[in-house]
Amino acid sequence: MKTRILLAIFGLSLINMACETTRKELSDDELMSKAKELVQQYIIVDGHVDLPYRMEQGGFMVQQKVLNVSVGASDGNFDFPRAKEGGLDAPFMSIYIPAQYQQVPGYAKKFADSLINMTKQLADTYPDEFAIAYSPDDVEQHFKAGKISLPMGMENGAPLEGDIALVEYFQKAGIRYVTLTHGRDNKICDSSYDTTRTHGGLSEYGRQVISEMNRVGIMVDISHVSDDTFWQVMELSKAPAIASHSSVRHFTPGFERNMNDEMIKKLGENDGVIMINFGSSFLDGEYRARRAAYDEHVINWLADNELTRDDPKAKTYIEEYTKNNDPWSNVQKVADHIDRVVELTGGTDNVGFGSDFDGVGDSLPTGLKDVSTYPNLIYELLKRGYSDEDIAKMCYKNVFRVWREVEEIASRS
Template sequence: MKPLTISLLSLLGASACSDAPAEPVKKQIVASEKAHQLAQQHIIVDTHIDVPYRLEGQYEDVTKATAKGEFDLPRAQQGGLNAAFMSIYTPPKLEDEPGQHRYGPKAMADLLIDRVEAIVGRAPGSFSLAYTVKDIEENYAAGKVSLPLGMENGSPIEGNIENLSHFYQRGVRYITLAHSESNHISDSSYSEDKPWQGLSPFGKELVKEMNQLGIMIDVSHVSDQAFFQVMELSEAPVIASHSSLRHFTPGMERNMSDEMLTALKDNGGVIQINFGSYFLTNEAYQWDETKEANIQAFMKQHGLTEDDEKVTEFKADYRQQHPYPFATLDDVLDHIDRAVEIAGIDYVGIGSDYDGVGDSLPTGLKDVSSFPNLVEGLLQRGYSDEDIGKILGKNLLRVWRQVETVAQQSAAANKATAI
C-alpha cells in the first residue's frame, strides 16, 4: 500500500470493521428440465442490458462467446432470452459539461445505435432489430434474438422535440427520462438537486409527444415527484425498465414504493425487476453507500480525483477488507412476490441491468444464461406456467402493444382533425 493510502480503520471506525454474524446460506436453486423447457417456450423479454456502453473502449464481438460481460449470443440462446433491449446510455456529464467531451449526448446516442446495428449486421441469421411487438414475435418464430432499443437518459433529446422523431426513426422504443443526475427533462431520484420539482416544462411536453409517437415512457431513475406527474400526464401505460422495490431498501428513492406500484397498476404499466444486489437487499445498499462515503472522504483528505491510481487502489483495498454482500436468486424472487402482491401478476416483468451493475449480480443469476434458474425459482414458489410467461415477457409486450395503439389512435385523430 502506498504512503498516501489512508487506513480504512481510521475512516470507518473500529466498530465498522468488527466481525458481523454470517448470514444464513440460502439453498441454491438449480434449474430443472421443466424450467429449461419453459425458458425456451416462453418469449423472454429483458428490458435493460447495457451491452452498447459496455463495449465503449473495450470491444468484444458479442455474436460469439465473450470472456467478459454478462451478454453474448451463445449465452442468450442457452438462457432462452428472445428480446434484449439494448440500453443506449449517455452519461449525465455529456449534458452537464457541454463542449468538454468528444461527443455530445445526441452524437453519443447515435454512435451506440450504430454499434447495435453493427452487431446485427455481423450475425443477421441470429440477431435482428425490432421496432414493434410484431417484430419480436416474428423474430422469435424465426429463431432470432431481437435487439430492440431503449434510451437510458433523455439527454440526447437536447431540448429539441424534433430529436424525439429522429430517435424513433432510429428504433428507440423507450426512453428513461433521466439518469443519475437531474437533466433538462426530469429530476433524478439520485440527485439532491431537484430543480424542476418533478418534470420540466419541456419534460411535460415530451411525455405527450412520446405518447403520440409510440415510445414507451420509462420512469426508472426519475424522482418520486416526476413519477407521479408522468402518471397524471401519460395517456399510455408506462414502464419502469430496471427498478426494484423500496420496501426491501428503505430510503432508496431509486426503487419504487408500494404507493408507486399501485399507481403503476392503475396506469396499466409494468415494473421490470432489477437484478443488481444494490437494488435487492438493504445490506448491499448500505454497503455501497458506506463504501462511497469512504471513497469521497479519502479523495477529499488527499485532494484526489476519481480517476487517480490511489483511489483505484483504495477501492480494491476496501472490497478486500469488506467482502461484498451479494444478494441471491431468492432475493429477486422476494421482489417479484411482493410486486405481484401489491400490483398483481399482470404488472411485473424483468429488467436485469446485465452489463450495467458491475460485479454485483446475485448468486444464481450471473448472466443471461441464468434465466432457467429464475424460472425454476418461480416454479418452486408456486407460479403457474401461464403466470411465469407473463413475468418473462407477456406483460411487457402487452404494455408495448397498448403504447402502439395509443399512438395509432392519436395519428388517426390528428388525421381526422386535419381533414
C-alpha cells in the first residue's frame, strides 16, 4: 500500500513538474489568454462584496434606478458588465451592519432586513442578469444560464439581537454565512478591532449561536473576530468555518484583523477556507506609511500650484507621479498571501478569494481595482505554476466544499 501511495505521489509530482515546465514556456500574452479562458470556464465565488451597503448609501430604488448595476456604473467596484468581463459568477453580497447600529435595540435587525430586501429587489428587477442563490446547486444553475448569483452573507451578527430564534429567521431569509462581529464587541463575541475584550472570546449566547448556525446550515465566518474567539469557534463548531475576507498576518505584523500562521493551519485542519482580502492594508504592512507620504505629496503639490484634482494639469501630474511612486499594494502581493496559505496548509484546499470590493475604498491594489480584473490574479497564479485544478479550487471548489458540508451537517440535525 505504501509503495502504491509513493508511486502515485511521484507520478503527480512528475505531472506538476511537466505543467510548470509548460507554463514557463508560455509567453506572458499566452498566459494572460489562458487566464481569461479560465475565468470564463470556472465559476468564481468571491466571499465578500459590499454592494448592498453601497446601494443603500447610493439610493438604490427600483423605479428611479438611482444606482443601476445591471449596466456599467461610473463608480464603485461592481456592476454586471465588469463582473461578466472578469468572470465573477457568485459574489457573496455583504449584508453589512455598522457597529454603531447595534447600540439601538432592534435597529440592527431592521437594517439587515432592509439590505436583504434590497438585494432581492435587485435580482427581481433585473432577472436576466442576477438571481439570489441559496446553495451551490443554485450557483451552478445560474452559471449555466449566464446569470450572476447573489448569495448573501451577514457581516456582523448584531441583527441576531441576542435572540437565538433569529438565527433560523435569517437562514430562511437567505443568509448563508454570518461574520460573528465587526468593528466592536457585540453580544456574540469579541472583535479584533476592539481592545475591550468584553467576553474573552465568545459569550455564552455566542456559543449557542455557533451550535444553532450548525443546526440550520449557516457558515460560521471568523473574519473580524478576536484571536480568542477564533480558537473557541474551532473548538465548538461541528462544521468547518470560513474567513470570508481576511488575509495573512505574516505580511502585516500586529494587525489582528488578519489571521496568524497557527490560525491558518488550524482552519485548514478543520477543512475551512480563508478567502484573501484584496485591500492594500490587509496585504502589506508598509502600505499605510507609503500612502500617507503619497497623499501628503499630492496635497502639497496641489496647494503649491493652486490647482484642484479635477484640473487637467493636475490629473496629468498625479498620473505620472503615481506611475513612479505607486503607494498601493499589487496583484503579486495577493498571490504571495495565497502562496503562504498553501505553504502552511500543505496544499490548495483551504484558500479562496474574498476581495472586499466596494468595502475598502480606494485602497485596492494595482491590478485588482474592480471585478473585471480577476484575470490578472489568475495570470499571476498560472505564472507561479499553479495547475488548472488548483485554480478551480481557489475559484469555487474549496468554498463549495465547506458550503455543502455545512448543508450536510444541518440536514442531519
